[in-house]
Amino acid sequence: MGEIISHNGVVSRVEANTVTVCVQQKSACAGCHAVGYCSSADCKDRYITVTGASPDIHVGDEVILEGHSAMGRLAVFLSFVLPLILLILLLVLTLSMLGLSEGMGTLISLGGMGVYYLILRLFNGKLSRRLVFTIRKNNQ
Known part of the structure; x- marks a missing residue:
């Protein structure tokens, strides 16, 4: 079905059937030895909501989020590629x-x-049913 992409995260909120996970997104240079002296190193927190998680997951647990690579490609296509094509097409059409x-x-x-x-x-709603992450505890 495709390659599985996984990200480590920490559970920040647990509700009835949803779990919100905080994933730290780091740039490639964030692990560099000169990260403290460089202004280009950035690190951002991303929050991902997962539905249908197991009941043994609690706030503060380290978890692994998994998704198919095709899901990522669809998200990039819908967010960046298709709008760019539409923008250029509309501009050419109007001019x-x-x-x-x-x-x-x-x-x-x-x-x-x-x-x-x-x-x-x-x-x-329809997209959220296609773009689904699964969650499991990180048992290190």
Whole structure:
């Protein structure tokens, strides 16, 4: 079915059937020996909500989140690739075929992006059923 991608995290919240996990996202240079002296090293906390987790998971537990690589590719396609294609397509359409000015073409293209992300938001429930992480305790 594809390669499994896993991330280590710490449980930050447990509710009825959902668990929120804090995953530290580090840049490639965050592990460098000069990280304390370099301003380009960054580290961000990402919170991922997992539904249907096992009942033996509690706040503060170290866990492993797993997902299929195809899920990541779909997320990148929907978030970056498709909007870029749509933006360029709308800009070319408004400038060459409709003969509008550059300013108007830009405004229409950006408005199209707003509509695209609104539609993406409306399909959030359907996407959340496809983009699913599984969770298990980290037994080190």
